[in-house]
Amino acid sequence: MSSNQRTTRPITTGTSVVGLVYDGGVLLAADTLLSYGSMAKSFNTPRLYSIEDRILVGASGEYSDLQEIIAKVKALALEESTTSSMESIYVERKLPAKSLWNYLRAVMYQKRSKQNPYWNDVVVAGYDEQTSKPFLGTIDKLGTTLQENLVATGFGAYLAMPLLREKWRPDLNEGEARALLEDCMKVLFYRDCRASARIQLAKCTSEGCIVSEPYDLDHSSGWNAPSMVRATGDLDGDRGS
Amino acid sequence: MALPFKGGVVVCADSRTSTGSYVANRVSDKLVQLSDNIYACRSGSAADTQALTDYVHYYLNSWSLDTGRQPTVKTAAHLMRRLIYNNKDQLQAGVIIAGWDAVHGGSVYTITLGGSCLELPFATGGSGSIFVAGLLDAEFRQEMTQEEARTLAKKACAHAMTRDGSSGGVIRTVAISSEGVDRDYTPGNELPFGPSAPF
Secondary structure (H helix, E strand, C coil): CCCCCCCCCEEEEEEEEEEECCEEEEEEEEECCCCCCEEEEEECCEEEEEEEEECCEEEEEHHHHHHHHHHHHHHHHHHHHHHHCCCHHHCCCCCHHHHHHHHHHHHHHHHCCCCCCCCCCEEEEEEEECCEEEEEECCCCCCCCCECCCECCCCHHHHHHHHHHHHHCCCEEEHHHHHHHHHHHHHHHECCCCCCCEEEEEEECCCEEEECCCCCCCCCCHHHCCCHHHHHCCCCCCEEE | CCEEEEEEEEEEEEECCCEEEEECCCCCCCEEECCCCEEEEEEEEEEHHHHHHHHHHHHHHHHHHHCCCCCCCHHHHHHHHHHHHHCCCCEEEEEEEEECCCCEEEEEEEEECCCCCCCCCCEEECHHHHHHHHHHHCCCCCCCCCCHHHHHHHHHHHHHHHCCCCCCEEEEEEEEEEEEEEEEEEECCCCCCCCCCCC
């Protein structure tokens, strides 16, 4: 009889994933830092994946569990696209993002029910051809699902969501959506110990998905306010901060 | 960290104060002036080290008034050591005392968590210091110029800030010598290395 193993704490982790629906699609952002406790282990680790060029999946939390989830998702997508069924011979039907989201819900809930969760907050995004509407949803490690116009996992839930709620409109264009996400990622870089300034953007529209290469945010204006430069530790300051 | 050079000492620190994973202050000043030519580098609990440096600053000021002289770095270090040793159960403070005085020139002392006081050729502290121990062992030399010491300190600090999640922000340095103190500020977008490694 084998002993029961279970995940009790995450070891190698990725931080926030942030996303929003804009006019014509959905945009996700995540940094590319992989942390090992407080150590920055790797600086170019993508956490946003494009499945069949049509669905985006990303997650924060334990990286090994994300790799497992992506392997399962890719296997499912491959099976859906290559296995014949009566419907698919006559009607070309591709795996909808919402169906993948529900599949992952079932996966996460089953693991949670065995006291051995995938330690992740997963984001699923896509474009529903039937309704011509972008799709954006999340699943947490307990299997809780939410479908929203604005999502943020990890620290993003505290720091990015207020910014998103303040600035979001349903008729944002892609440029405005990108600027809003970059602003969120910049704030996360400033205030999250486990975040970096190198990020990755992923977009999904009716034309399909694109995942960008990692690139560095421009934070040159964030360090030169006089109150920041001023030395508070000197005798004429308050000698500590 | 504190790196001596010919004629003085360079002290250098990052600027991140964190509460768990949240950055409470991304532009902190961890280099505290205890007297005209003596600085302390604070690491560990911000509250504890702020209280300790306030005390030592006060005692050194009283000492100067009593003796009419500038205090020595050794005096400052041993004052700090006494406070930490006698309260070791309550405190979590790692402090480096460095500066210049007319008696011994430039000197560097480190006071550990338990209250041991060590005079060292150079000193590092804080969670990020483990990532640059090898770098400094390889590149530190005695009798560097002020510029060389400053450049090495910023380089090591930048590397620590890249790899340690509890370190980050800007780099502050102070060069202390017989001529006085000279502060330097390196913004977070102009670090010699980082904030992410280029590979």
